[in-house]
Amino acid sequence: MSVPLLDLSAQYQPLRSELLAAITRVCDSQRFILGPETESLERELAALVGVPSAVGVSSGTDALLVAMMALDIGPGDEVITPTYSFFATAGCVVRIGATPVLVDIDPATYNLDPRAVAAAITPRTKAVIPVHLYGQCADMDEIMAIASNAGVPVIEDACQSIGATYKGRQAGAIGTTGCFSFFPSKNLGAFGDGGLVTATDETLGKRIKILRTHGGERRYYHQEVGGNFRLDELQAAVLRVKLPHLDAWTKARQTNAARYRALFTDRGLDKIDGVVLPVERSDRSHIYNQFVIRVPKRDAVKAHLQASGIGCEVYYPVPFHLQECFQHLGYAQGAFPEAEAAANNSLALPIYGELTEAQQAEVVDAIAAAS
Numbered sequence: 001m002s003v004p005l006l007d008l009s010a011q012y013q014p015l016r017s018e019l020l021a022a023i024t025r026v027c028d029s030q031r032f033i034l035g036p037e038t039e040s041l042e043r044e045l046a047a048l049v050g051v052p053s054a055v056g057v058s059s060g061t062d063a064l065l066v067a068m069m070a071l072d073i074g075p076g077d078e079v080i081t082p083t084y085s086f087f088a089t090a091g092c093v094v095r096i097g098a099t100p101v102l103v104d105i106d107p108a109t110y111n112l113d114p115r116a117v118a119a120a121i122t123p124r125t126k127a128v129i130p131v132h133l134y135g136q137c138a139d140m141d142e143i144m145a146i147a148s149n150a151g152v153p154v155i156e157d158a159c160q161s162i163g164a165t166y167k168g169r170q171a172g173a174i175g176t177t178g179c180f181s182f183f184p185s186k187n188l189g190a191f192g193d194g195g196l197v198t199a200t201d202e203t204l205g206k207r208i209k210i211l212r213t214h215g216g217e218r219r220y221y222h223q224e225v226g227g228n229f230r231l232d233e234l235q236a237a238v239l240r241v242k243l244p245h246l247d248a249w250t251k252a253r254q255t256n257a258a259r260y261r262a263l264f265t266d267r268g269l270d271k272i273d274g275v276v277l278p279v280e281r282s283d284r285s286h287i288y289n290q291f292v293i294r295v296p297k298r299d300a301v302k303a304h305l306q307a308s309g310i311g312c313e314v315y316y317p318v319p320f321h322l323q324e325c326f327q328h329l330g331y332a333q334g335a336f337p338e339a340e341a342a343a344n345n346s347l348a349l350p351i352y353g354e355l356t357e358a359q360q361a362e363v364v365d366a367i368a369a370a371s
Contacts, residue, residue: 003350003359005311006185010354011249015241022237029233034213037236042196044243048163049170049178051198053205056231057212060159060181061088063195065095066229067155067177068127070208073098077126082112083319083331084339085131089157090320098126102321102329104336108279110134110292110346113338114142121150128154132161132171134315135187135253135287136280140166140174155179159195160289162188163250167283172198177208182239187253187289188246190235252353253288259357260291260349263364272296272371274345290315291351295367298345304370310363313348 012019026037038056046054057063073079075097081089083102093100103116112130128147130138140156147154154175158164161171162180172178182194199205210217215226261277264270270277274296280286292315295301305312319339321331334340349363 001359001362002309003311003355003362005313005348005350006352007354008184008189010352015245018241019238022241023234026233026237032233033230035233037233037240038231041231041236041240041243044240045180045196046198048243048246049198050173051178051200051205052202053199053208055197055199055205055208055212056236057195057197057229058231059193060179060183060195061092062227062229063159063179063181063197064088064092064129064155064157066208066211066227067179067197068092068096068098069211069226070204071127071153071155071176073126076124078122078124079127079129080117080120080125081129081320082131082133082339083321083336084110084316084342085133085157085320086159086316087320087323088159089129089131090326093129094326099124100320100326100329101125102319102326102331102336104338105342106139107338107341109136109138109281110342111136111138112143114139114146117143118146121146121152125150125152127152129157130154130175131157131159132164134278134292135161135164135289136278137161137164137166137171137174137284140169144174153177159183160186161287162186163246163285164287165285173200176200177204182235185289187250187287188239188242191238192232192235194231194235194239196231249353250287253291253351254286256351256353256355256360257286257288257291259360260351260364263360267364267368269364269368269371275371288351290348292346292348294342294345295347295371296345298347301367301370302347305363305366308366308369310366311350314343314346315348317343319343 158171159181178198211226215224276294
């Protein structure tokens with residue numbers, strides 16, 4: 001049985017007529033940029049996250065970029081980020097002229113280690129970016145306390161964690177700003193790129209909205225230099241169709257995660273030395289954008305799965321401090337052992353909501369055969 005890492009068509013087919021009607025509605029209106037679909041989506045997502053301001057933007061990457069611009073981060077500033085994440089987390093820091101200060105991760109959750117944040121704070125620190133990786137929030141109480149003591153804002157990289165909660169609060173509603181991605185593989189995915197910036201302060205949210213359109217509140221009148229970070233109406237319309245289903249899709253992923261645990265236990269794989277299943281902290285919810293295990297001889301297991309028709313992926317094989325483009329930062333191999341270990345032995349398995357029990361059994365049986 002072939003099992004893809006992600007099957008977008010399984011999600012699309014039940015919603016096909018509704019999605020096509022939404023796209024037709026936008027086409028008939030001939031309003032393609034910052035129209036009623038975007039405005040409605042922003043209100044709906046602000047209500048979901050529980051914030052006064054939500055601004056639709058062109059991608060998760062641009063969400064991070066415009067959030068840092070709105071916080072006046074630039075040359076000479078330092079921004080603390082984990083060294084283990086999708087490239088945009090650190091890449092956007094460099095794009096605005098600041099310096100990423102990389103720190104190690106908590107090996108259990110893959111998220112930013114608060115102790116490392118505390119050690120990395122300097123007078124030049126201008127922000128901290130915790131990443132809620134794979135769908136589970138970082139230790140936000142500790143991170144917020146550290147940032148508050150230093151007088152710096154917290155930018156939540158929630159690009160993989162829409163709907164995740166931390167002690168009852170939504171990802172993106174805890175820090176100064178929250179940044180989300182609607183890349184098609186996300187739990188709430190568009191038909192292309194899209195993103196969102198949330199703000200817990202309305203004045204900051206208003207500035208983000210101005211920066212989204214070249215720094216102008218009125219057309220052709222510019223208070224400052226911004227960028228073109230606008231969310232397309234077509235993408236907003238697609239997301240509005242999908243949004244009411246987000247909770248059910250998330251619960252389906254959580255059900256699949258629980259089933260994986262049972263299957264691993266039934267086959268004794270949980271007792272194999274070095275095999276580690278995802279850790280769920282009791283004070284937060286995990287939405288399972290990815291189901292990432294640790295496994296000995298990861299590359300051999302990955303090759304076996306792929307040869308067996310099982311989709312899998314390594315997120316992420318090279319931490320930032322070992323990326324060629326960041327060699328000027330001066331970090332050496334071994335500087336962040338937990339991140340390097342995760343890069344070397346982690347493997348993402350199929351977890352999408354429409355995955356069947358038989359498909360999951362096929363995935364686990366293939367891992368058992370490879371082990």
